[in-house]
Amino acid sequence: MAATHDMNEKPAFYTIKKADFGKFFESLTRKYKVFAPVEAGDEHNFRQVKTVSEMKLGNYVNVEFPPKKFLHPNGLLMMEFAGSRVRQRAKTGKIALFGVRPCDTHALDVLDRVMTDGYVDAYYKKARGSTLILALNCKSAGDECFCGSMGTDKAIGFDLLFTETGNGFHVEVGSEKGHSLVNNKLFRKTGSPAAKAKLVFRKQINTENLEEVMRSSFSSEFWDETAKRCLSCASCTSVCPTCYCFDVHHDAEPSEKGIEKVNISRTWNYCMLQPFTRVAGGEVTRESRTERVKQFFYHKLLYGKENQGKLHCVGCGRCIRECMTKIDITEEAAKARSEYESKK
Amino acid sequence: MRAKNDFEPKIAEITAVKKECSDIYTFSCRLRNKKDKIEFQPGQFVEVAVFGVGEVPISISSSPLEKHNFDVTVKKAGSVTEALFKMKKGGLIGIRGPYGNWYPMDSFKGRNIVVVAGGVGIAPLSPVVEHIIAHRQEYGKVWLLYGTHCPENAIFNARMNRWSKNGIESIATVTKTCDMKWNGEVGHVEPMFEKHGIKADVAICCGPPRMLKDIYVEFNKMGIKDGDIYFSLERMMQCGIGKCGHCNIGRKYVCMDGPVFRKDELNELTEKIWK
Numbered sequence: 180m181a182a183t184h185d186m187n188e189k190p191a192f193y194t195i196k197k198a199d200f201g202k203f204f205e206s207l208t209r210k211y212k213v214f215a216p217v218e219a220g221d222e223h224n225f226r227q228v229k230t231v232s233e234m235k236l237g238n239y240v241n242v243e244f245p246p247k248k249f250l251h252p253n254g255l256l257m258m259e260f261a262g263s264r265v266r267q268r269a270k271t272g273k274i275a276l277f278g279v280r281p282c283d284t285h286a287l288d289v290l291d292r293v294m295t296d297g298y299v300d301a302y303y304k305k306a307r308g309s310t311l312i313l314a315l316n317c318k319s320a321g322d323e324c325f326c327g328s329m330g331t332d333k334a335i336g337f338d339l340l341f342t343e344t345g346n347g348f349h350v351e352v353g354s355e356k357g358h359s360l361v362n363n364k365l366f367r368k369t370g371s372p373a374a375k376a377k378l379v380f381r382k383q384i385n386t387e388n389l390e391e392v393m394r395s396s397f398s399s400e401f402w403d404e405t406a407k408r409c410l411s412c413a414s415c416t417s418v419c420p421t422c423y424c425f426d427v428h429h430d431a432e433p434s435e436k437g438i439e440k441v442n443i444s445r446t447w448n449y450c451m452l453q454p455f456t457r458v459a460g461g462e463v464t465r466e467s468r469t470e471r472v473k474q475f476f477y478h479k480l481l482y483g484k485e486n487q488g489k490l491h492c493v494g495c496g497r498c499i500r501e502c503m504t505k506i507d508i509t510e511e512a513a514k515a516r517s518e519y520e521s522k523k
Numbered sequence: 524m525r526a527k528n529d530f531e532p533k534i535a536e537i538t539a540v541k542k543e544c545s546d547i548y549t550f551s552c553r554l555r556n557k558k559d560k561i562e563f564q565p566g567q568f569v570e571v572a573v574f575g576v577g578e579v580p581i582s583i584s585s586s587p588l589e590k591h592n593f594d595v596t597v598k599k600a601g602s603v604t605e606a607l608f609k610m611k612k613g614g615l616i617g618i619r620g621p622y623g624n625w626y627p628m629d630s631f632k633g634r635n636i637v638v639v640a641g642g643v644g645i646a647p648l649s650p651v652v653e654h655i656i657a658h659r660q661e662y663g664k665v666w667l668l669y670g671t672h673c674p675e676n677a678i679f680n681a682r683m684n685r686w687s688k689n690g691i692e693s694i695a696t697v698t699k700t701c702d703m704k705w706n707g708e709v710g711h712v713e714p715m716f717e718k719h720g721i722k723a724d725v726a727i728c729c730g731p732p733r734m735l736k737d738i739y740v741e742f743n744k745m746g747i748k749d750g751d752i753y754f755s756l757e758r759m760m761q762c763g764i765g766k767c768g769h770c771n772i773g774r775k776y777v778c779m780d781g782p783v784f785r786k787d788e789l790n791e792l793t794e795k796i797w798k
Contacts, residue, residue, distance in 0.1 A: 257530055258530070258531060260574045260575075260617070263534060263555075263615055264534070265531055265532060265534070265617070267528060267531065293766070294766065297764070297765055297779065298529050298764035298765060298766070299527075299529070300529075300530075300764075300766050301527070301528040301529065301530070302528075302530075394793065397793040423766070423768065424767055424768030424769065425761075425762075425766070425767050425768070426761060426767070426769075427530075427577070427578060427761050427762065427767070428577070429572070429573075429574060429575050429576055429577045429578070430575070431574075431575030431576075439574075439575060441574045441575045443530075448767075448768075448769075450768065450771075455759075455769060456758070456759060456769065457759060458757055458758060458759050459579065459598075459600035459601040459603075459604060459757075460598075460600040460601070462732070464758065464772075470794075473793075474771070474794075477773070477793060478771075481774070481793070482771075482773065482774040485774045486774055
């Protein structure tokens with residue numbers, strides 16, 4: 180969506196020196212709220228930065244919380260109802276996200292498909308249209324990363340794609356907006372694509388006929404064993420870059436003269452939590468933890484492909500890292516495959 | 524012009540409140556803006572907002588021939604419906620929709636149909652019956668089988684009488700009479716097929732999950748194929764437009780792919796509607 184790069188056009192490559200990058204960064208902050216990875220404790224997260232020195236990459240692998248929070252914010256105020264009228268209240272400012280990893284550009288592609296195919300989610304679409312994606316290639320793979328096996332290690336849908344070089348960055352332009360950003364003296368045109376770092380992955384999912392594998396193992400007993408380890412804490416779903424489920428809330432706010440104003444907002448909600456499927460009257464359709472664990476893994480490894488033509492797992496490894504009981508999506512996928520093979 | 528936003532409700536005024544029984548009311552509504560219309564097909568639902576409390580998916584229970592006024596028949600079952608029950612004539616609610624798919628009424632032409640409703644499940648099936656009556660010659664024999672717990676919960680008596688007079692064999696049954704006067708049948712819906720000689724080609728059903736499971740056995744006995752059995756399902760459809768994720772059954776969204784599902788479609792899903 181944001182990227183309107185014409186695929187027939189040859190990619191445009193540029194370089195920028197370290198010293199000039201700081202100037203570019205400052206020019207960006209004049210037009211956009213710029214968010215970049217800042218190291219804090221053991222994690223990196225997107226923080227608003229004013230100068231390049233505030234960005235702290237260190238041994239940056241990826242941000243703990245993915246970019247979805249900028250496009251589909253948790254707690255978004257959508258509308259208000261007052262005086263028998265509904266008014267739109269969502270505020271969208273121009274933002275730039277620097278340091279979006281290739282896997283997360285694929286996650287944005289998934290969200291684009293979910294949120295704008297069929298009915299269009301107007302809030303998401305507006306936020307997406309005013310967000311600049313400045314992707315950054317990886318120098319090394321994290322312990323839990325497996326994008327190499329998911330086909331999500333090559334960034335897509337970016338405005339600019341940066342690759343760290345010894346003395347600055349190589350820059351690939353991916354959209355019209357991206358073109359306008361490099362059209363200045365700070366960037367020098369180059370003919371060659373970036374030298375890509377060779378990434379070594381410790382984890383992988385075999386995606387060959389994965390749909391068939393997943394379908395055939397839905398009733399397998401190993402899911403019960405996985406569910407016994409699950410704490411239903413929903414950490415996996417909260418850090419997943421493609422999880423988008425939400426609740427809509429109405430909050431009545433008494434105002435002067437006693438006329439009620441109602442704020443209508445939405446917050447993220449998670450299929451791993453038991454009340455997620457509760458209907459009026461109290462019945463819960465996914466009462467057992469096994470059913471909920473399966474909903475998460477099947478959404479990531481099957482339903483997304485069936486519905487949006489793309490797996491909803493992009494191999495970022497966040498769910499593995501956050502899980503307190505070490506449930507690992509790559510291991511679950513491997514179990515499903517071994518069940519499938521044993522049935523053959 | 525402002526971009527279309529599917530989350531923004533239209534304002535509707537409650538024009539009448541009818542108590543069907545202690546926990547089921549029918550709210551007649553009119554859209555405030557005269558340019559707004561509700562054109563719906565039998566089986567579709569709307570998201571009803573009680574401002575300050577929340578939104579709930581509710582099937583339209585009035586005739587699909589009406590375009591500006593519509594009814595929703597609601598069972599008091601949660602915080603939003605409890606708040607709705609406190610509202611009076613003149614109150615303002617929010618309406619989004621209609622959403623979801625519908626019963627393919629054209630494909631039922633010339634066939635014998637049994638419509639089975641359990642409890643408040645009669646509400647979404649009411650537009651189906653109204654459609655058939657409006658095009659009565661186009662359909663074969665039609666039975667309406669309606670089951671509730673007590674005579675007190677048996678709603679739509681006047682509609683049932685009218686439907687009976689208009690070529691729908693309408694049978695109401697209660698599981699117990701609860702010491703009340705009752706002219707209908709007593710017992711579960713399943714034995715009524717044999718008792719009333721129901722021989723249908725197509726089955727349409729809306730009711731609690733356990734009833735769907737039990738009634739499916741009867742449909743099988745009657746020889747109705749899974750491709751001719753239609754269930755209207757209930758899930759927590761919060762957004763109604765395939766985004767919020769609450770109503771998934773396997774890969775399907777009840778709000779978009781349903782609420783009406785053919786049994787053979789459900790057979791293909793990883794998740795099952797009953798255990």
